[in-house]
Amino acid sequence: xxxxxxxxxxxxxxxxxxxxxxxxxxxxxxxxxxxxxxxxxxxxxxxxxxxxxxxxxxxxxxxxxxxxxxxxxxxxxxxxxxxxxxxxxxxxxxxxxxxxxxxxxxxxxxxxxxxxxxxxxxxxxxxxxxxxxxxxxxxxxxxxxxxxxxxxxxxxxxxxxxxxxxxxxxxxxxxxxxxxxxxxxxxxxxxxxxxxxxxxxxxxxxxxxxxxxxxxxxxxxxxxxxxxxxxxxxxxxxxxxxxxxxxxxxxxxxxxxxxxxxxxxxxxxxxxxxxxxxxxxxxxxxxxxxxxxxxxxxxxxxxxxxxxxxxxxxxxxxxxxxxxxxxxxxxxxxxxxxxxxxxxxxxxxxx
Amino acid sequence: xxxxxxxxxxxxxxxxxxxxxxxxxxxxxxxxxxxxxxxxxxxxxxxxxxxxxxxxxxxxxxxxxxxxxxxxxxxxxxxxxxxxxxxxxxxxxxxxxxxxxxxxxxxxxxxxxxxxxxxxxxxxxxxxxxxxxxxxxxxxxxxxxxxxxxxxxxxxxxxxxxxxxxxxxxxxxxxxxxxxxxxxxxxxxxxxxxxxxxxxxxxxxxxxxxxxxxxxxxxxxxxxxxxxxxxxxxxxxxxxxxxxxxxxxxxxxxxxxxxxxxxxxxxxxxxxxxxxxxxxxxxxxxxxxxxxxxxxxxxxxxxxxxxxxxxxxxxxxxxxxxxxxxxxxxxxxxxxxxxxxxxxxxxxxxxxxxxxxxxxxxxxxxxxxxx
Numbered sequence: 099x100x101x102x103x104x105x106x107x108x109x110x111x112x113x114x115x116x117x118x119x120x121x122x123x124x125x126x127x128x129x130x131x132x133x134x135x136x137x138x139x140x141x142x143x144x145x146x147x148x149x150x151x152x153x154x155x156x157x158x159x160x161x162x163x164x165x166x167x168x169x170x171x172x173x174x175x176x177x178x179x180x181x182x183x184x185x186x187x188x189x190x191x192x193x194x195x196x197x198x199x200x201x202x203x204x205x206x207x208x209x210x211x212x213x214x215x216x217x218x219x220x221x222x223x224x225x226x227x228x229x230x231x232x233x234x235x236x237x238x239x240x241x242x243x244x245x246x247x248x249x250x251x252x253x254x255x256x257x258x259x260x261x262x263x264x265x266x267x268x269x270x271x272x273x274x275x276x277x278x279x280x281x282x283x284x285x286x287x288x289x290x291x292x293x294x295x296x297x298x299x300x301x302x303x304x305x306x307x308x309x310x311x312x313x314x315x316x317x318x319x320x321x322x323x324x325x326x327x328x329x330x331x332x333x334x335x336x337x338x339x340x341x342x343x344x345x346x347x348x349x350x351x352x353x354x355x356x357x358x359x360x361x362x363x364x365x366x367x368x369x370x371x372x373x374x375x376x377x378x379x380x381x382x383x384x385x386x387x388x389x390x391x392x393x394x395x396x397x398x399x400x401x402x403x404x405x406x407x408x409x410x411x412x413x414x415x416x417x418x419x420x421x422x423x424x425x426x427x428x429x430x431x432x433x434x435x436x437x438x439x440x441x442x443x444x445x446x447x448x449x
Numbered sequence: 450x451x452x453x454x455x456x457x458x459x460x461x462x463x464x465x466x467x468x469x470x471x472x473x474x475x476x477x478x479x480x481x482x483x484x485x486x487x488x489x490x491x492x493x494x495x496x497x498x499x500x501x502x503x504x505x506x507x508x509x510x511x512x513x514x515x516x517x518x519x520x521x522x523x524x525x526x527x528x529x530x531x532x533x534x535x536x537x538x539x540x541x542x543x544x545x546x547x548x549x550x551x552x553x554x555x556x557x558x559x560x561x562x563x564x565x566x567x568x569x570x571x572x573x574x575x576x577x578x579x580x581x582x583x584x585x586x587x588x589x590x591x592x593x594x595x596x597x598x599x600x601x602x603x604x605x606x607x608x609x610x611x612x613x614x615x616x617x618x619x620x621x622x623x624x625x626x627x628x629x630x631x632x633x634x635x636x637x638x639x640x641x642x643x644x645x646x647x648x649x650x651x652x653x654x655x656x657x658x659x660x661x662x663x664x665x666x667x668x669x670x671x672x673x674x675x676x677x678x679x680x681x682x683x684x685x686x687x688x689x690x691x692x693x694x695x696x697x698x699x700x701x702x703x704x705x706x707x708x709x710x711x712x713x714x715x716x717x718x719x720x721x722x723x724x725x726x727x728x729x730x731x732x733x734x735x736x737x738x739x740x741x742x743x744x745x746x747x748x749x750x751x752x753x754x755x756x757x758x759x760x761x762x763x764x765x766x767x768x769x770x771x772x773x774x775x776x777x778x779x780x781x782x783x784x785x786x787x788x789x790x791x792x793x794x795x796x797x798x799x800x801x802x803x804x805x806x807x808x809x810x811x812x813x814x815x816x817x818x819x820x
Contacts, residue, residue: 177804179805265807294806347501347504
């Protein structure tokens, strides 16, 4: 049994209203979120700004119309930034009259808060969801490749698995852009969630010569340095620290590094392959002569790219693969609530 | 003195240490003295290395010990020039396998004689010092002609050339077009003298394929034969624990399990490390020993400072034979110092994901662990 469009739209509005109340009362979640995410207190507060509690009516209408329906959806949240459960639950509820949510074990706070606040009897939060036992419907998995593969392997025939994998963002700064302003905008995209989101930019391609890329990298370093006092980075895990140290030593061989206490910006020539930095406010900047060269440079990792931010979204839409969400620099962490953030499963990215 | 003269002089000093070891005589100079000179030469002639030192705030002229200098992560070989000479001067180039981003690491050598001497001398010492050449050497791998950019193929060929019985290539190398020539191997083994021990050189995955292909069949090697196994699996066969593989190979080849010896090497290095079970009756399987011209130092993954005996760390390999590339290489492998050498504990794993950002190990695929 599937729900009517009106019922689905109403349920989605109810969830957004619940998200608004959770946002208004966010203070009560901050301590738990600091512990689960590793973010600092200002980092958690900033992260809440990416919660889509202010989704617009046209966005929600498109979401409901575009979401395929089914009789039930099971949501497995294994790897996500802390605000991601809202979109996941909204998508599930837009699809089905019955929704089961298994929040991330490490970070269950927002999923629980939204479901408790929404008081929608169609949505149940569970700590245990045995995907082998699900009789029908869809499983929406948010996680790493191995988690997705494990779920696919275990579900019964007929149960559809919709995968929302891990990913990364990239930035394209056009020749016409103001370097300082673009750097300011990009820093605002890097800092949320300490770059641990699939929308978080990890590379920036700057159209123009090496001198322009250097000016941009230096400006980005300045902006990230400014952020370090206002929104300090949380502690990196031991492994994250290891990967950061290793990445810095590797790119130091072929790039100039602008390094701050809480960040590093590597500036390289586009003859160096995209050596993607680990999360934790690290960026790899290259100079590229044209947007076509930028797309070619990014091609080896484009299957992992969820979004591209640019001052020139029109050109970027034409240059990068169809699955990539394109948005404005400074708004990369705020895609419209019009469907899944990760469109690779929808448009196809050749993974 | 030109840079090339300086390089030649350093190569000569490294080979003098190797030759002294071959004679089992005292090294002509200390590891530390030569290491410091090589490291300084590299900071002068490998621009990327100078940048790395600079980014760490290290002045190579001011250091007292070579271990104070940063190690070069193996990934740098994939994205940068890690060599101290002009492009056209490379006499050998060994490459790692590719990654998702398509970059293959390249270890270029201007004078591969030092690599050859290091491999030949320590390999002979650990694997065949009690055998008089010519020795029948069988290789479950391609020849260096078939795999010209493989450091493992180069090393095996060097062993064959140095101590092997001169026979046609197809009676030595038994992997063709990626598959083991089982019939050829059977024929060769059946024609061997039953009193002459042989040396079988193989990758771990080739040995797994051999054991799986033969099932209960034995391919008995003559008494006192020995088997070298090296490298990871890289998805090319089912994975088998080192101990299980050792015993399976020993059974299939009718050799003593202590004569199945693991070798640890990397494309980015010029020296190799061996288990000592064949040459030391007290040696434990799984414990690797270094030649006098190389050392493995477990370091803390974040601070990169050495950790104590018995504590796990990432392998910082200091290899004097890497004259023209990187004296100190930061491997991806976890190691631990123990009595008699070091243990290899597997590859470091990527950072567990917090959030939905893609992890580096997902991005890069599985880079090769060893030659």
